[in-house]
Amino acid sequence: xxxxxxxxxxxxxxxxxxxxxxxxxxxxxxxxxxxxxxxxxxxxxxxxxxxxxxxxxxxxxxxxxxxxxxxxxxxxxxxxxxxxxxxxxxxxxxxxxxxxxxxxxxxxxxxxxxxxxxxxxxxxxxxxxxxxxxxxxxxxxxxxxxxxxxxxxxxxxxxxxxxxxxxxxxxxxxxxxxxxxxxxxxxxxxxxxxxxxxxxxxxxxxxxxxxxxxxxxxxxxxxxxxxxxxxxxxxxxxxxxxxxxxxxxxxxxxxxxxxxxxxxxxxxxxxxxxxxxxxxxxxxxxxxxxxxxxxx
Numbered sequence: 001x002x003x004x005x006x007x008x009x010x011x012x013x014x015x016x017x018x019x020x021x022x023x024x025x026x027x028x029x030x031x032x033x034x035x036x037x038x039x040x041x042x043x044x045x046x047x048x049x050x051x052x053x054x055x056x057x058x059x060x061x062x063x064x065x066x067x068x069x070x071x072x073x074x075x076x077x078x079x080x081x082x083x084x085x086x087x088x089x090x091x092x093x094x095x096x097x098x099x100x101x102x103x104x105x106x107x108x109x110x111x112x113x114x115x116x117x118x119x120x121x122x123x124x125x126x127x128x129x130x131x132x133x134x135x136x137x138x139x140x141x142x143x144x145x146x147x148x149x150x151x152x153x154x155x156x157x158x159x160x161x162x163x164x165x166x167x168x169x170x171x172x173x174x175x176x177x178x179x180x181x182x183x184x185x186x187x188x189x190x191x192x193x194x195x196x197x198x199x200x201x202x203x204x205x206x207x208x209x210x211x212x213x214x215x216x217x218x219x220x221x222x223x224x225x226x227x228x229x230x231x232x233x234x235x236x237x238x239x240x241x242x243x244x245x246x247x248x249x250x251x252x253x254x255x256x257x258x259x260x261x262x263x264x265x266x267x268x269x270x271x272x273x274x275x276x277x278x279x280x281x282x283x284x285x286x287x288x289x290x291x292x293x294x295x296x
Contacts, residue, residue, distance in 0.1 A: 045061075264282065
């Protein structure tokens, strides 16, 4: 690729970036408008019981989409009455009421639907590039921060991480630029939570050097101490491993024809996988709800 074309691509990415930031206040209003309101709400939930932890007053359920609240995932629900679990066991498919209120959340009125499905994974073909399942631990990788310092997942043991993948030359404003903006909104919302960080990782190891990413995104991140961007320059094996274990994919970096399968992932203090959000269509309010449920 000649220098002129490289410059044009960089300018295009920066132009998209500037457009998004000028529209930032309006974007926030649009994203959160449907999530406003102070009254308690009850949602009907269906899912499969994974664990019953009476000592913690909770049940862990793999739930379907909760309409108007959050996407499917595996998560703990606080029980209103632990005695309700006397009639249920792991693997049962259930329906219940989920109260989302100002004073907290709770699950009640459980009904048996049938036999659910908990997948049993065959580990024989598992390797370092296989997608991790909920509860699995991400292998450690090392990448670069915006100052070209080596940085690794293991440095964040004890923290929750919300990790998304981007590349600065992405020409579609509804893809990587939108993912950046959604992460920035989430970072602003959780700015006071010191145990949660938002990490944007570029998989364009050939072009997105720390200096390129710093020039492009740095000025927009100064107020977000909980938002970081990592470069994969010189870390080809590590970035392939991290993206694939997260359930994403990318290709064509060497040929300057980049394609990708976007994903965002939440991992816990021991780097265990807690949730996946595929693509770029996820709603900030629903992801925010899911994160709040898990880390609080």
